């Protein structure tokens with residue numbers, strides 16, 4: 001792999017501001033047609049809905065995404081759950097089993113698709129069995145969520161930083177988004193950007209050792225199966241830190257993460273890894289072979305420019 005490219009799809013004002021920072025650290029292209037041969041591609045906001053198609057297109061030029069389709073699916077399909085089940089809310093994958101389990105849960109359940117929720121607390125949080133049935137029916141009528149498969153998760157009361165003034169809406173809880181490249185944390189920020197400034201400040205002023213610890217613990221397991229991801233962690237009302245969910249880093253919004261840190265750290269990690277793979281390769285070679293290898297790479301790059 002020679003080039004590291006970022007394929008960035010900008011859609012709104014926030015992502016345009018982010019794009020400007022991405023350009024400081026990465027060679028950014030806005031269409032896959034401009035990706036040269038042998039590239040490693042970070043598909044920022046640009047990999048869905050046709051992940052496999054993009055992977056195939058890039059493979060024609062011997063290029064690849066930072067997460068392969070299999071590595072992406074590990075996250076999108078909720079498979080990560082099985083690797084960190086001890087530090088995230090208990091989850092059921094079948095409506096009947098979940099309905100039985102519901103009766104023994106003290107605070108109810110959260111229902112959602114394997115990748116996405118209905119983005120509404122009213123269509124997500126079941127306090128009673130009647131809520132459970134109402135939400136389950138609704139989610140099964142939503143083509144996208146039903147296709148993903150519904151997951152049923154124990155609801156764990158979280159530490160609230162700012163109570164929402166809108167009924168049936170999300171409270172701004174003590175929740176943090178942590179970006180990782182493998183086991184290296186790249187950036188961490190308060191999850192709820194819509195919270196009052198004073199709430200975000202209050203959140204930032206606490207000791208975050210527990211949050212970092214649980215996120216890193218998760219990353220050590222997840223990094224065996226995928227590369228670039230976010231781990232969202234939250235403090236429970238009882239004071240323990242848990243993982244809320246895992247998402248592909250390519251498609252995850254910044255929340256309050258510092259974009260300069262995110263992009264500069266990601267670039268550092270990718271370059272360090274590329275160097276390492278070169279030196280691993282070179283360690284078994286004679287100086288003449290290394291020279292020939294470097295020459296071949298250079299010619300390949302020139303050829304790519306001509307092509």
Ligand SMILES: Nc1ncnc2c1ncn2[C@@H]1O[C@H](COP(=O)(O)OP(=O)(O)O)[C@@H](O)[C@H]1O
Nearest residue numbers: 089110115116117119153154155156173244245
């Ligand atoms: N099991 C749970 N217990 C308590 N709160 C939860 C639970 N699952 C989700 N939440 C809250 O709901 C929010 C949205 O849920 P999430 O699973 O992250 O859905 P989405 O896919 O829309 O991001 C979370 O950020 C968290 O604050």
Ligand SMILES: [Mg+2]
Nearest residue numbers: 232244245247
């Ligand atoms: Mg989420």
